[in-house]
């Protein structure tokens with residue numbers, strides 16, 4: 020499933036068996052990952068799962084307890100941060116307060132001993148790239164949060180790294196600016212063609228920006244895949260839950276072959292679903308899931324091939340969509356249904372009977 | 388009630404004025420009598436003269452003492468600040484065993500009477516058979532300056548984001564380059580304050596210098612020696628006035644430097660787009 024990227028690309032980062040302990044605490048437990056050249060790759064996971072630790076090991080801050088990291092085919096073990104082909108955008112941006120924007124961006128170039136004109140040209144180019152051309156003489160304390168973020172980006176990009184590492188670069192910005200910067204970040208990455216590794220705990224950010232995403236829990240990678248892949252086919256309840264709402268239904272395994280499972284689930288009847296990654300036969304119980312937006316309200320006499328009936332017990336209005344909580348006879352937990360408000364889902368009274376249509380392909384089997 | 392408050396409000400500036408006068412009048416008398424034609428410092432003044440100042444210029448013993456004081460002051464300030472930087476860095480950056488006891492040891496001279504420090508150093512010097520010298524004085528001054536310089540520097544280091552140094556390394560700079568291009572410039576305000584505080588403390592320190600300087604008096608020791616001769620008093624007054632002026636200038640200059648550096652490095656405040 021790693022082969023979603025074109026076959027022509029080569030691995031830029033190869034991580035194998037990487038471990039990191041702080042004292043007795045294992046922050047990373049045997050991570051193996053490949054990232055392709057030119058890929059926008061995200062590390063997604065809840066707070067404390069080890070994203071920053073992994074990113075810092077890539078940058079050369081701290082030493083791994085075991086395992087190896089290779090960048091562009093070269094083993095990085097024992098190589099300090101200042102001699103790695105990576106650059107980092109820090110969460111705090113770390114803009115040098117005693118320098119202006121141009122001096123900040125030119126900081127790393129000074130060591131390359133370029134001639135003055137070439138150095139200035141590269142600083143200009145980097146500043147123009149992040150649309151900060153006019154602010155070269157400003158100091159760090161004269162910049163807004165979004166501007167600082169751009170300076171940090173320019174300062175890293177001007178070094179032309181093989182890999183750009185970004186640790187939650189947008190988390191300090193307000194919602195509006197964050198969304199704007201997400202779009203710009205994506206454009207920037209396409210324009211420069213550098214491999215980006217983005218750390219985030221915002222699932223929408225990861226889904227919207229990345230070519231591929233690695234979801235981490237407790238120092239381990241739970242799943243790697245394209246945004247669509249991991250959203251539609253989460254391997255476990257945990258992954259599904261982290262990527263947005265998911266209805267879970269208990270199911271019983273009726274039949275099993277090489278790639279798929281035939282299941283019996285109350286209400287949905289007999290369904291067939293692909294085996295989740297890493298599936299191990301463990302008894303006859305398994306969890307089936309369906310996303311709230313994959314359930315559709317059937318109005319009046321509408322009919323669908325696959326439908327299920329219940330009663331609305333609660334309703335949440337979110338502006339463009341409404342979420343209905345529907346109790347289905349025989350289900351342990353009620354189903355959440357997300358429906359756009361075009362047809363008046365926001366007017367469905369609590370307590371009314373309702374029928375829901377679903378596509379059996381939208382049902383996914385998951386490990387626990 | 389309001390009447391009382393009103394009365395209080397109008398009396399407060401007067402009280403404050405009297406208080407300041409009481410504090411600073413003696414200091415203000417110094418320049419006044421230093422240009423008085425009479426050798427005896429009493430009113431009424433006898434007339435204007437700059438003779439006392441002129442007599443200072445040709446006084447080799449005085450210039451020697453001044454030189455000694457400057458030497459001791461600069462050396463103590465530099466040493467105390469370098470040691471203070473090491474201590475502040477260790478205390479703010481690393482969590483190690485013995486961090487608290489170490490802090491206490493650095494701060495201890497603050498609570499020890501100087502005379503105790505002076506006598507102990509004298510005893511150590513005698514035991515080791517070292518002759519009395521300015522080096523011993525510098526040693527003693529570093530000891531008493533360290534609590535002040537460490538305090539100033541620790542508060543400077545506490546506001547220092549470690550990711551500045553990581554960002555520098557990430558951009559290809561070596562550890563030494565990071566120190567000179569990032570760490571020291573950002574901490575400059577604290578370093579200047581520390582140098583200044585230490586220099587001032589050393590410059591007017593008397594007891595330790597008295598016990599340990601031997602045959603090389605510092606300025607306070609020289610002045611104290613002069614006071615035994617009434618005829619020398621006006622010269623001392625002139626010297627005191629010059630020192631007053633010099634320290635005012637030094638303070639102003641250092642504060643300007645510090646403010647400029649602080650303004651440049653302050654992250655908040657200032658203009659926000």
Ligand SMILES: Nc1ncnc2c1ncn2[C@@H]1O[C@H](COP(=O)(O)OP(=O)(O)OP(=O)(O)O)[C@@H](O)[C@H]1O
Nearest residue numbers: 041044046064065066067068069070071072073220
């Ligand atoms: N220097 C350290 N010493 C001890 N424990 C550490 C250290 N750095 C990180 N940890 C621990 O390792 C775990 C992973 O930390 P990490 O910073 O990588 O999490 P994260 O996924 O980046 O979380 P967040 O989203 O909150 O930034 C945490 O439990 C943290 O407490």
Ligand SMILES: [Mg+2]
Nearest residue numbers: 070071072186
């Ligand atoms: Mg983190």
